[in-house]
Amino acid sequence: KDSRLGTFGGAALFFVLALKAAALCTLAASFDGSWSGLLTLAGACCMAGALARSMVFPAMHVPSARPGGLGAALHNGVTKRHDMLALGIGLGICALNGGRGFTALIAALLVAWLLLSAARKRLGGVTGDVFGCLIELTESAVLVACCLR
Numbered sequence: 407k408d409s410r411l412g413t414f415g416g417a418a419l420f421f422v423l424a425l426k427a428a429a430l431c432t433l434a435a436s437f438d439g440s441w442s443g444l445l446t447l448a449g450a451c452c453m454a455g456a457l458a459r460s461m462v463f464p465a466m467h468v469p470s471a472r473p474g475g476l477g478a479a480l481h482n483g484v485t486k487r488h489d490m491l492a493l494g495i496g497l498g499i500c501a502l503n504g505g506r507g508f509t510a511l512i513a514a515l516l517v518a519w520l521l522l523s524a525a526r527k528r529l530g531g532v533t534g535d536v537f538g539c540l541i542e543l544t545e546s547a548v549l550v551a552c553c554l555r
Contacts (some may be wrong), residue, residue: 416490429549449503450510458544460496462537463489465531468522469525471531478538480537513551514544 411419415490439444447497463484470478496514500507521543 417539422546425527425546426492426549429546429553432493432553433549446503446506450506450549453499453503453507453510453546457496457500457510457548458541461518461540461544463492465518465522465532465537468526469531471525471529471533471536475533481503507553510548510551513547514534517543517547521548 417434430451433447437447444492462480466484472478480546496511500511503510518540521536521540522532529536
């Protein structure tokens with residue numbers, strides 16, 4: 407419940423931001439000035455944001471580690487309709503990006519599964535911090551996956 411950022415949190419923040427910056431620079435360096443290149447670059451950025459946020463909805467089905475916290479508050483009010491809407495948006499954006507979208511989807515699902523498995527094992531469930539970490543790690547993984555393709 408400590409709101410301060412510790413040494414490990416600061417180091418993690420630095421490395422996640424550095425990874426995102428490196429991935430975005432790699433994508434920008436591959437931009438050739440054409441419309442298709444612009445769409446590829448914009449698609450990668452949109453896909454990273456959309457997939458990261460859509461991974462939160464499946465994570466809400468993992469039990470909350472601390473009743474009364476932000477993670478528990480997010481569980482309330484989320485319905486199957488919200489799950490399906492997030493899934494549709496995520497899959498739609500991936501489909502628009504073709505093979506790059508499929509690679510990004512696999513990366514997002516893998517990172518989400520690994521993080522949620524670790525949270526369940528170590529914490530007993532999810533917290534608000536786990537949701538934030540999920541978004542940041544998924545964005546990073548999607549951007550790196552887009553660089554690979």
